[in-house]
Amino acid sequence: MAEEEETGKEYRWETGYEKTWEAIKEDEEGLLEGSVADIIQRAKRRRQADRRGNIRLGMMRHLYLIVDFSEAMSNQDLKPTRHLCSVKLLESFIDEFFDQNPISQLGIIITRNKRAEKITELAGNPRKHIKAVRQLAEATCSGEPSLQNALELSLRSLRLLPSHASREVLVIFGSLTTCDPGDITVTIESLKKQGVRCSVVGLAAEVHVCRRLSRETGGEFGVVLDDCHYRDQLFMHVEPPPAASCLESSLIKMGFPHHSAAEGKETPLTICMCHLDVPAAEAKGVSHSGAGYFCPQCCSRYCELPVECRACGLTLVSAPHLARSYHHLFPVENFVELEQNLDLHKQCYACQRSYGDHDKHVYECGRCSQVFCLDCDLFIHDTLHTCPGCATNQQTFHLMGSGDNGSSLSVNLI
Numbered sequence: 001m002a003e004e005e006e007t008g009k010e011y012r013w014e015t016g017y018e019k020t021w022e023a024i025k026e027d028e029e030g031l032l033e034g035s036v037a038d039i040i041q042r043a044k045r046r047r048q049a050d051r052r053g054n055i056r057l058g059m060m061r062h063l064y065l066i067v068d069f070s071e072a073m074s075n076q077d078l079k080p081t082r083h084l085c086s087v088k089l090l091e092s093f094i095d096e097f098f099d100q101n102p103i104s105q106l107g108i109i110i111t112r113n114k115r116a117e118k119i120t121e122l123a124g125n126p127r128k129h130i131k132a133v134r135q136l137a138e139a140t141c142s143g144e145p146s147l148q149n150a151l152e153l154s155l156r157s158l159r160l161l162p163s164h165a166s167r168e169v170l171v172i173f174g175s176l177t178t179c180d181p182g183d184i185t186v187t188i189e190s191l192k193k194q195g196v197r198c199s200v201v202g203l204a205a206e207v208h209v210c211r212r213l214s215r216e217t218g219g220e221f222g223v224v225l226d227d228c229h230y231r232d233q234l235f236m237h238v239e240p241p242p243a244a245s246c247l248e249s250s251l252i253k254m255g256f257p258h259h260s261a262a263e264g265k266e267t268p269l270t271i272c273m274c275h276l277d278v279p280a281a282e283a284k285g286v287s288h289s290g291a292g293y294f295c296p297q298c299c300s301r302y303c304e305l306p307v308e309c310r311a312c313g314l315t316l317v318s319a320p321h322l323a324r325s326y327h328h329l330f331p332v333e334n335f336v337e338l339e340q341n342l343d344l345h346k347q348c349y350a351c352q353r354s355y356g357d358h359d360k361h362v363y364e365c366g367r368c369s370q371v372f373c374l375d376c377d378l379f380i381h382d383t384l385h386t387c388p389g390c391a392t393n394q395q396t397f398h399l400m401g402s403g404d405n406g407s408s409l410s411v412n413l414i
């Protein structure tokens with residue numbers, strides 16, 4: 001790095017960034033505000049624009065995160081280091097992942113010293129993974145990574161999954177080299193055969209083998225520019241990907257346990273299954289009697305949902321978990337951007353705010369023709385997932401969720 005700077009060719013700040021200041025133009029009164037607001041608006045909406053609806057999605061995801069812990073990760077081009085920046089982002093990624101994909105599972109593998117270590121097994125409990133990631137902040141980055149070993153390790157557990165599960169691998173790769181025991185193209189070939197979708201987020205440069213891995217397996221490949229872009233690249237993988245063609249649609253049996261509170265004699269004294277293997281010292285706070293969720297098939301007790309029953313293998317969920325996955329199947333259509341016109345549009349339909357001069361554009365829902373401000377547009381698409389105009393109108397309300405051709409009501413949750 002230091003050598004590069006001494007050669008005095010080009011500094012990163014001279015070329016690396018988009019020259020945003022050149023896009024800023026003064027308005028008639030010589031003010032800049034409007035132009036800046038415009039840039040921010042466009043950036044916010046860009047992410048929304050490339051979402052597509054009405055395709056089959058892999059909703060029941062099994063994702064392995066492979067994180068590079070080689071010497072290259074102690075590089076300081078991301079602040080404070082690539083290693084700590086990744087740990088920080090992964091924490092929030094895991095949180096967001098389980099929020100959006102409540103019936104999915106995740107596992108973490110790191111690679112250093114030419115080996116791959118499994119940090120957490122595939123499991124659906126965010127707390128366990130976040131705890132593991134926090135501990136990784138203290139881990140040392142050393143040696144060279146082995147992409148092949150890490151991929152083989154993930155493939156070993158993904159191979160056992162049933163055919164309706166969407167299998168995915170997300171690699172965070174900082175190094176420019178990989179030190180493998182065998183031919184990595186064979187590994188890529190078998191990943192492809194198993195229908196494992198591999199995506200790579202590169203931290204340094206485009207590495208041919210990473211590009212090839214993601215292209216062959218139908219994943220995405222990106223190289224980060226700075227920490228904001230890193231966040232975008234990572235969070236792109238929060239949303240469920242389109243289903244692989246080899247993914248089977250099948251009906252799976254699920255249990256909906258009721259929560260039963262402790263009511264003395266009715267509930268027997270039981271130890272919950274989820275804390276069986278926790279050391280006694282840590283399990284002190286756990287109550288050993290009464291309240292919990294009971295598996296409708298075998299009556300084992302669990303503290304929290306969703307979980308796969310350890311005794312009988314039934315997937316236990318609560319209805320709100322399924323409801324949280326629903327909006328991926330029927331996303332709100334993108335609104336049409338209109339030039340603001342104070343004679344036509346007086347106030348936002350959702351928040352009732354009157355439009356002012358700073359509202360350069362307003363946004364119209366194609367279905368109910370109501371007009372919204374930018375803040376409401378973003379909130380509706382990012383968080384609410386329902387158009388308030390359509391939901392309050394009798395005619396459009398019936399159309400909601402039926403898709404354009406009316407046929408997607410038969411969508412299977414896979």
Ligand SMILES: [Zn+2]
Pocket residue numbers: 295296297298299300309310311312313314
């Ligand atoms: Zn059970």
Ligand SMILES: [Zn+2]
Pocket residue numbers: 272273274275286302303304
């Ligand atoms: Zn428990």
Ligand SMILES: [Zn+2]
Pocket residue numbers: 348349350351352353372373374375376
């Ligand atoms: Zn509004």
Ligand SMILES: [Zn+2]
Pocket residue numbers: 365366367368369370387388389390391
């Ligand atoms: Zn609408």
